[in-house]
Amino acid sequence: MRVLFVASECYPLIKTGGLADVAGALPLALANLDCDVRVLMPAYPGVVGHLQNVEEVAAYPDVFGGPGRLLAGETADGLKVLALDVGHLYDRPGNPYLGPDGNDWWDNTRRFAALSAIGAAVGRYGVGDWKPAIVHGHDWQAGLVAPYLLAGPAEGRPKTVFTIHNVAFQGICGRADFDTFGLPSSFYTPAGLEYYGYCSFLKGGLVFSDRLTTVSPTYARELRTPEFGFGMEGVLNERANVLSGIVNGIDTRAWDPATDPLITSNYSARKMAGKAICKTELQNRMGLRVDPDAPLMIVVSRLTGQKGLDMLLPNLEGILQRGGQLAILGAGEHGMERAFVDAAAANPGSVAVHIGYSEPLSHAMQAGADAILIPSRFEPCGLTQLYGLRYGTIPVVARTGGLADTVIDANDASVRAGTATGIQFAPVSAGGLGFAIERLFDLFHNKKVWRALQARAMAHPVGWEDSAPDYVTLYRDLTTEGV
Template sequence: MPPRPRRLLSVASECAPLLKTGGLADVVGALPSALAEQGWRSRVLMPAYPGILERVGSTKVVWEDPDLFGGPAVVRAGRHGGVELLLLDAPHLFDRPGGPYNVDGHDHLDNHVRFAALSWAGARIAIEGTADRWRPDVVHAHDWQAGLVPSYLHYAQADVPTVMTIHNIAFQGIFGPDQLDLLRLPTWDFHHEALEYHGLVSTLKAGMVHATKVTSVSPTYAQELTTPEFGFGLEGVAAARRDGGDLIGIVNGIDTTVWDPAADRAVVHYSVDDPAAKDRNRRELLAEFGLAEPAGPLAVVVTRLTHQKGVDLLLEALPGFVEAGGAVIVLGSGDPGYEYALNDLGARYSQSIGVRIGYDEPLSHRMYGGGDLVLVPSRFEPCGLTQLYGMRYGAIPVVASTGGLRDTVVDASPENLAADVATGFAFADIDAGGLAWALSRARELYADPPAWQRLRHRAMSTPVDWGPSAERYAALFAEIMR
């Protein structure tokens, strides 16, 4: 008989296509199928937010707790979108209006309790197994919402190896030490080498301290985490794990079955070897937003509207770009001030700038399909998936040279263009001037159609799937099992 597949429990607060607020969900949803090719069978544990159980359909109860931080809870096993799911059905924690983390723009006041419950359930399943006799060999915890899984396993002295992945260290799950007893955490370990974080508790720090290994979502970001500029107060913890050989950067991939211009139902199909229909997608996208045909490239922006994402740099640089012949379409939501400013910019340049406030997955696919450029001017970016979607669809990325953007985009310097390795435009000075300079280079190359077509072909030919990264994760999981 062949050996049974190794078992991985992935604990996360969201998973595409079931629920998505950002790139975390895409990673959690895509990695299981890639790991299956490496001999790993994954289950994803996430909360049963309102409407989730109805979307999944048939489930069976495989774990229960009569008092999970204030109320009864069960875990239901099901399947959706090719992903095996364990859904934490705890109505007292998750059956409420709003998004998974907030309502009307304000965080749920008990988020620390809600996601401690998710972590507790993950740890107990790792120790006890489920009613259908499934117990993981390794637990993979994602971001602060699952940060207490390694801690609960550590305090239970459970022999279950864990990997803690940091998708964005800016979000840390902070609460007061007066909550330690409530969350079943030992007050005796409230000190700077364990749970204490500047007088408070950080679930992300707890995970970083107690996990067997810590990963970040790109090699450059792993290095950046050890610096005050990017570590957000946890640079010392990151440096200690790095020095011990326990902090590793593994770049994200994307699900190339979902993101495939040759099969995507949201676009007119085209491919790297037959890109002609991309022009039709471009025309249809311009028409959808009522924009005039520009003399230069059409740039698209799909992002959260926050300071981190460099939206203020866009507001400063885009007028010059469109006045020089470009056009821009923006999709996103976030800071109300940025939403207002972008709408105002769109009204001032109504023939050249289109703005859609909100989240629209099919529209994002149409934008990559029709865009010539995708703009990612982030001040910091752990990995970023936007640039990978852009490369896959021939929307050339214009990126700040930071984090995973640096690791995944090869700048269109004269040398890189001559060697046919360039995949986009990068700028090291992360300010409006740096972005404007990169946009001017993109306009110049766009004016040379043969050179532009070569750049687009190279970008679309570059592997962006999960294959190599899944191999690295599988090797890491196998290592810590030993």
């Protein structure tokens, strides 16, 4: 089956978050299930240079104010990519969404309307002799794919799937911008793209796509409530019959402590000595006190209120009083960055902060830490807890979204049964997180229980092997409807 992914980022070509990991790993897993997947994405600076066997497969004289072309190529691991090369829209330095001032590019909706429009064109006409049966859009940047397809004739129109990775990002613009997108005005209604006087790309994907998915069963239920729906719960309740939750997986080749080239010493659940070596290396690297008996907790996250990291600050004193250490990798809200930087300055050897993101450091932190803290107020799926499981770094997670679906709480019953893989906490509050951290200390100091917990975590399936078949079933059901 031929499937076109439309996504604004894709690892290893460019990454700002978990969407890139999914767009890069899921197509390879689907390829093992006889799906031929191409990923359409913008040709940001550096993208084409990391592709092999590049050729031009289409040229467009006018893509929202300038010429463009479509380049086909593949990554070193065989991921097939269609890179949309439109210089006036995508040839910009740094973050794909943010300008040098840290704010959204002024024309982001135009940039991703172009991505959606070309996604619809490739879906309808194909490239060369390749034409998809399914166009699968991801997040608001691909939200106009289905409207563009529906604006044309039914003949030749592929089926559409739209995945919500985070409903909080909705692609909002004004009516004047909508009028430049080339869509019929009939789409700008309360039953269509109009959203409280504005146009929402996300709503376009939700309303007009044939099937909707999100990245965990719990998040699929949460989305239909005012607490988590961010204003889209009404639409999602109306379309509940076509909405499903499929848990994300991770690329278990890139994230494997037994073979990971980015860590100091490889290890496995049976031979854990390398993890202790990685811990010492991480403590040295981050300027922490070298102490194998100090529980070392990490955060690898955007530093935002959504991620709940403001709840960590009042728990810092308790962590340090019990001899714990904290290492943080991330960037986000300036005030939160400042608070953690100040905490590191006040507690040298016990707290370390790296503002920004580094893939090699992320691997080193997962390998060297004892636990990873993920206190998100909402979390569609989350990937860092899956990396933690894979590396025997015990996840401490809020009981929400995909975190609740992927981590088995180490309560007395699950510890006795040998099924526990981490710690969940509720309510999602500073107090709830503090109690979870106390539980973590108690488990860590019971070495027999801790080693069993690590072994079970590392044995927990976190790859795409369980989830990719669910997408194939969805695609097949969609393409055989009415046949």
